[in-house]
Amino acid sequence: MNAERTFPVFAAAFAIVYVIAEQWNFALMTYHPRINAWGLWAEAPRSGPAMYWYGWIGTALIGAVLVSLASLPFTKSRRLPAWIGWAVPLAVIVAFVYLLRAFFFR
Amino acid sequence: MFTVLLIVHGLCAVALLGAVTHQAFAVWWPARKGAGLVSSFRAVQAAKFRNGIIALFVITFVLGAIIYPAYRLTVRTYFETARLWNANGSFELKEQFAVLGLGMLPFYWLVWRQPLDEAFAGARRATTAILFFVVWFGFLVGHVLNNIRGLFGQ
Numbered sequence: 001m002n003a004e005r006t007f008p009v010f011a012a013a014f015a016i017v018y019v020i021a022e023q024w025n026f027a028l029m030t031y032h033p034r035i036n037a038w039g040l041w042a043e044a045p046r047s048g049p050a051m052y053w054y055g056w057i058g059t060a061l062i063g064a065v066l067v068s069l070a071s072l073p074f075t076k077s078r079r080l081p082a083w084i085g086w087a088v089p090l091a092v093i094v095a096f097v098y099l100l101r102a103f104f105f106r
Numbered sequence: 107m108f109t110v111l112l113i114v115h116g117l118c119a120v121a122l123l124g125a126v127t128h129q130a131f132a133v134w135w136p137a138r139k140g141a142g143l144v145s146s147f148r149a150v151q152a153a154k155f156r157n158g159i160i161a162l163f164v165i166t167f168v169l170g171a172i173i174y175p176a177y178r179l180t181v182r183t184y185f186e187t188a189r190l191w192n193a194n195g196s197f198e199l200k201e202q203f204a205v206l207g208l209g210m211l212p213f214y215w216l217v218w219r220q221p222l223d224e225a226f227a228g229a230r231r232a233t234t235a236i237l238f239f240v241v242w243f244g245f246l247v248g249h250v251l252n253n254i255r256g257l258f259g260q
Contacts, residue, residue, distance in 0.1 A: 007212040008229075014209030022202065033175035051178055054171070057205055064209065082229035085213035089206045090236055096202045103195020 005075035006068040008085030015092040017063030018056060023099065027055025028062065108176045115169040116252070119245050122162035129155040130238040133231050152234075156218040159237070160211050167208055174201075181255045193251055200247040207240035 021027065027042040034048025042052055074080070132152035137145040177197075185194045214233045217226040 004212075004216050007216045011210045011213040015206050018202075018205055018209065031175065033179050049178055049183075051175065053174065053201060053205075057208075060205070060209065079225075082217065082226055083232075085217075086210070086229055086232040086236060089210050090232070093203060093206055093236070093240075096199060096206075100195055100198050100202075103191050103198060106189075106191045 002075070003068075003072070005080065006071050008080050008082055009071040009075075010064045010068045011085040012088035013067035014060050014064035015089040017067075018060035019092050019095060019099075021056040021059040021063075025052055025056075026059050027052040028058030029055040031055075108173055111169055111173045112252070115166060115173060116248070118162055118166040118169060119241070119248065122159065122166055122241055123245050125155045125159045125162060126234070126238050126241050128152070129159065130234050133234050153218055153220050153222060156215065160215060163207065163211060163237070163241075167204055170204065181251065184255050190254070193254055196247045197251055200244045203240045204244055207237055210236065 025042045029041065030039045030043040031037075031051040031054055032039070032043075032046045032048065033051055035046060037046065039046075042055065043050060071080070128147065128150045129152045131148045132150050135148055137147075137149035139145055139149075182194065182197070185191075185197075210233060213229075214237060217223075217230045217233055222230070
């Protein structure tokens with residue numbers, strides 16, 4: 001087994017799962033900084049603001065690992081194109097600029 | 107404690123900035139001769155920076171994640187009250203870009219592994235350029251926001 005062959009897939013999957021998690025708030029956990037408390041999944045704010053950023057990273061990490069594991073059989077027989085490892089994250093960077101444009105046009 | 111971590115976070119970012127800038131210039135604009143200052147800057151052995159860049163990126167990211175709650179409670183609240191939407195949005199972009207950079211690190215490790223694989227030449231240039239952008243954007247945004255309300259935000 002050569003896990004490093006899946007690294008282009010990991011980079012692409014991580015970016016895609018992350019933007020989905022951020023847009024639909026599929027957070028693995030929630031942090032409530034005011035009361036220094038953690039909760040599983042996306043929770044409503046308990047006291048003060050709720051932070052989902054850590055949870056989105058967790059979701060992206062698990063999602064990317066699962067997709068990478070699923071891609072392992074395909075990487076045994078052939079090398080996956082390297083461009084997916086950078087083009088997909090780059091596309092997601094551009095997508096975030098578009099998705100967060102409201103901050104700059106108020 | 108927050109201030110100390112913020113300063114260490116900034117110092118690590120400066121080191122990361124230098125490393126990734128050296129590497130990006132070396133791979134995009136390689137020097138033929140190392141005579142002058144600019145040529146010497148570009149004449150580094152770019153592959154040697156790989157592990158250092160990965161380590162510095164992770165350390166800077168983790169430190170940023172640790173001090174993020176203090177930012178969320180005090181600095182961002184101030185930005186919202188002051189209606190500084192550009193500043194707020196810039197930080198939103200910074201945090202998303204940093205995560206995407208983090209997710210690219212295993213791939214970055216692969217394309218810069220020695221001996222360098224010619225099949226990855228294009229990916230090496232592209233990945234380094236993206237990390238270069240992510241690091242510079244994060245640094246400049248962090249620096250400007252810090253000037254507005256970062257240090258002693260607690």
